[in-house]
Amino acid sequence: MRAPLAGQGQRIGLLGGSFNPPHGTHVAVSEAAMKRLGLDQVWWLVTPGNPLKEHGDLAPLSERLAACRTLAVNPRIHVTALEADLGSALTAVTIAFLKRRFPRARFVWIMGGDNLAGFHRWTAWRQIAGQMPIAIADRPLWRLKALSSPAGRALAPYRLPDDRAGVLADQRAPAWVYLPIRLSSESSTEIRAGRQPPSV
Numbered sequence: 001m002r003a004p005l006a007g008q009g010q011r012i013g014l015l016g017g018s019f020n021p022p023h024g025t026h027v028a029v030s031e032a033a034m035k036r037l038g039l040d041q042v043w044w045l046v047t048p049g050n051p052l053k054e055h056g057d058l059a060p061l062s063e064r065l066a067a068c069r070t071l072a073v074n075p076r077i078h079v080t081a082l083e084a085d086l087g088s089a090l091t092a093v094t095i096a097f098l099k100r101r102f103p104r105a106r107f108v109w110i111m112g113g114d115n116l117a118g119f120h121r122w123t124a125w126r127q128i129a130g131q132m133p134i135a136i137a138d139r140p141l142w143r144l145k146a147l148s149s150p151a152g153r154a155l156a157p158y159r160l161p162d163d164r165a166g167v168l169a170d171q172r173a174p175a176w177v178y179l180p181i182r183l184s185s186e187s188s189t190e191i192r193a194g195r196q197p198p199s200v
Helices: 024-037 061-071 082-086 091-101 113-117 125-131 143-147 150-158 162-170 188-192
Strands: 011-017 041-046 077-080 106-112 134-137 176-179
Touching: 011 024, 011 091, 024 041, 024 061, 024 077, 024 106, 024 134, 024 162, 024 176, 041 061, 041 082, 061 077, 082 091, 091 106, 091 125, 106 113, 106 162, 113 134, 113 143, 113 150, 125 150, 143 150, 143 176, 162 176
Parallel strands: 011 041, 011 106, 041 077, 106 134, 134 176
Antiparallel strands: none
């Protein structure tokens, strides 16, 4: 099973997605998370296919991995096709595997505010929230929708204030923080539609 190395006690952020294509916001979120959460690494989990999205315009996994590795020049960002190796694109399966494989690492799931808004539609989303702390990266125009979503309301009692983001990796799940970061409207969808150039 291909997975990056995780040392004992290391804090590792997990950023999952189609990366179709990867762009500067993926890098910016990863680097902001490393700084704000005190992470040692961020792993990009390039999914073989998002179960909630159509795959008609999905580039081959090999192409997306190559593009990610070209973009992720920070040596603390590691690109992996772990989900393809697992034979599952379900986040709950990935998280369960990583916790078994690296029991001494401290993982944090990273996702955007747009993902929190639809989190209640993910398979076993409550299980995911109960397995691993979560960091939500702010996205333009999504904060209100995210925080008022079914998952945002259900998880509200477990939200840490922004100034405690640095201890999130040490918290027992469920625990999460909403990270206000420099906002960018850049998205893979917009890039595929040709409405904006990829940022490098």
